[in-house]
Amino acid sequence: MIQFSYTVKDGAGIHARPAGALIKLVRDSKSRVTVKKDGKEADAAKIFTLMALGVKCGDTVIVEIEGEDEEMMAANLKTYMQENL
Amino acid sequence: MFGKRKDKEFEVLSPMNGRAIRLETVQDEAFAEKMLGDGAAVVPENGMIFSPVSGVVADITDTKHAFCITTHDGVDILLHVGINTVNLKGEGFCVLVKSGDTVAAGDKLAEVNLDLLTKHGMPFDTPVLLTEPEHFEITRFGTGNLRGGSDVLFTYKKR
Numbered sequence: 168m169i170q171f172s173y174t175v176k177d178g179a180g181i182h183a184r185p186a187g188a189l190i191k192l193v194r195d196s197k198s199r200v201t202v203k204k205d206g207k208e209a210d211a212a213k214i215f216t217l218m219a220l221g222v223k224c225g226d227t228v229i230v231e232i233e234g235e236d237e238e239m240m241a242a243n244l245k246t247y248m249q250e251n252l
Numbered sequence: 253m254f255g256k257r258k259d260k261e262f263e264v265l266s267p268m269n270g271r272a273i274r275l276e277t278v279q280d281e282a283f284a285e286k287m288l289g290d291g292a293a294v295v296p297e298n299g300m301i302f303s304p305v306s307g308v309v310a311d312i313t314d315t316k317h318a319f320c321i322t323t324h325d326g327v328d329i330l331l332h333v334g335i336n337t338v339n340l341k342g343e344g345f346c347v348l349v350k351s352g353d354t355v356a357a358g359d360k361l362a363e364v365n366l367d368l369l370t371k372h373g374m375p376f377d378t379p380v381l382l383t384e385p386e387h388f389e390i391t392r393f394g395t396g397n398l399r400g401g402s403d404v405l406f407t408y409k410k411r
Contacts, residue, residue: 182338183318187282214288214383215320215328219311 168233169241177252180223185251186214192247198234200244259409261391262323265304265357266398266405267331268296268378274393279375280335289330289381292393292406296376299364302401303355304380305329313338316345319361320383328383333364335375344368358401380405387411 177185181202193200193211200211204226209216211230222228230248232241266272271294278284278293307323317337321329333345344365349355369376382388392407 179315179338182313182315183288183332184280184282187285187287191287213328214330215310215322218313218318218320221314223314 168231169237170229170231171241171245172227172229173245173248173252174227175222175224175252178224180226181217181220181252183214186217188251189244189247190214190217192240192243196234196240197236198232198240200240201231203229203231261407261409262305262327263357263404263407264291264329264380265302266294266394266400266403267302267304267333267361267380268294268300268400269298270294270296270376270378270398270400272394272396272398272405273377275379275381278335278377278379280377283332283377283379283381286385288332288379289383290385290388290390291329291379291381292390293377293379294398294400294405296366296378296400299366300360300400301331301333301362301364303357303359303361304331304405306357307355309349309351309353309355309361311351312347312349314342315340316342316347316362317364321355327388330381330383331361331378332381333362333378334369335377336372337369337374340368340372340374360401382408
């Protein structure tokens, strides 16, 4: 399992467009990705749970990746989030 | 034909009065490329927003422009009003329901001031999505002008 934290810089937080590409990344991978904020957690493959986290600009989330391609996914997710969130 | 069989068709109503369009033509790639799910969209001509299905309101974004509704048989439906409307931060939206409320298909959920979207150059395209499309097959699409809360936007079957 790999874990990293990320502070969201997008003024609108995790909203539909960045979430869409994030979900696609996760669904195309062999790992399970969980996003955690303030004790709540979301399956990053599901828009409903991601949106329910209500992540806003300036919020720090913890991203957990577990599965056979976790190293590659962690790197891809970090890059994606830095560029889009 | 509508027995309790696997091939039962479920209806998703148009959430607003307006013209039905295919998801592929929505002016936002997250929807057009179906990253968030599969369904259809409507280009509304007024601001009344109705529930496309019967179920429970699972979540409404703080920015009031997106609604998550879980149908009574557990299907998650996302309704996203307008494009880039997240940036209005709730301005122009008046929401009549809250998370946890039970709604019937056709119930009024909210109202949006479309003039504000025009002012900010935001397309009106309003997608309605099945967020876990791998479990469903879309069987029919509504076409032309639809009445919000009463005409069918699309139908689906469980796979």
